[in-house]
Amino acid sequence: MTLDQIAVIGARIANDASAVPMRHFRRDGLGIEVKDDADASPVTIADRATEEAIRAAIEAEFPGHGIFGEEFGTQGSLDGPAWIIDPIDGTRFFLTGYPCFGMLIGHLQAGVPQVGIIRMPALDETYVGVSGGAATLNGAPISVRAITQLSEARVYINEPERTFDHDPALFARLCKIGHTRRMSYDCYPHAMVAAGQIDAVTDIGLEPYDFLPIAPVIEAAGGIITDWEGRALTLGSDGRVVTAATPALHAALLEVIGG
Template sequence: MTDLADRLRMALDITKDAAAVAMSHFRNSPDIATKSDQSPVTVADTQTEQAIRDGLARAFPSEAIFGEEFGRSGDSQDIWIIDPIDGTRSFITGLPLFGMLLGYLQGGQPQLGIIRMPALNEVYAGAVGQGARCNGAAIAVSDCKTLSTARLFVNEGDKLAAHEPQVFARLIHSGELRRMGADCYPHALVARGLVDAVVDYDLQPYDYLPVSAVVQAAGGVMTDWQGNPLTMESDGRTLTAATPELHAELLALVNA
């Protein structure tokens, strides 16, 4: 058995190598296709995921892999979960806020996570019982306990406005400072203590499970909109908060 610290070190090496694949296509106008859910995909997505899969297969040959582009392989209960380019729309428009996500689950529970930001040269990593780090330096969430003083990100605002208009209307009047965003980076900034909360919508397991491991390792809270732990079966609506008190206020707001 490989312990979590060793797994994390190996996973960091794997994602570092794969980041070079993604960056070789960044701002180089890769061909864009549209998937069945109308989301874009590029050769960078598929090649980057394949690089991560190849690294995982060499390091952990008996373990399952589930990725955005190629689905699931293997039937082990120990499973790696991949989003090779989280934020393909950012990637194809030259915005450096796309990320690379890798998580490891045992019995359906996230044990470690990596949020790598290739164009920013930042990598956030955390594991159960090991804390969280950014580029090797320890990080932790803020101590913000009230929504009125919170630095709040509202992710996927266009989808929220269309499908949860009452929630969106409450969110845009909440927090001391508000920003609209998308993808993994606002959650990473919660782990770093620079942002206090993120409300997110319409995510897939490979979007939220690796991120949740980092946030929780940094001392934060990340759940679905009912306050339940995130699993492969969660509905894709998530709340990330620095403290339980702030998380409770967000729960009350989205369920008012």
């Protein structure tokens, strides 16, 4: 099966699974619990039910492939063909009724992302990227903006509180860059880079299921996504991520991050 064929099936799985969180969106009875992690992340019955639906669909379409999901961990091996899932990326957005929560699904080969899917259920948007191929939004081609000057860039600072706690001086530097800057969270700003709406995103505190499904979308759209040292993202990356539309913009951002 080609990567394009895998992408078509993956996008269909994401689109079908969108019905699960949308049954719970802006409704009571979410069964909110708090995870035992560093930032006391919330989890709802929708997170778990969505991942269960995605896992079941992957198992039916790709028997024997490994699966790594946020809510239920690893099933099988990640050394060969495998899938990585964040069923609701932006649970805080979801439980507060804000429509910019996403669903992330990535296809990996020996840990390297080959296909990425960013699904925005409440917005009815599906971003798909194939390594060495094209990036699309609801089937139409997308690409990054050709911005090379940081002073002209539209920049989003994801996880601003975490960024400040990590390095107040860096946060101060980031607050002075770009033509336009906004504070945000989660996957949607990265998708907007791929779609040519904004030009760069800095991010921190992510897990592999937060960034690996995004990488093929950004790269297929002509952009760059790495860690803060400029290295390719892997299952072992430390969760500090920078996305940029062009190599020149990426280099300028790494310089700002490095001080």
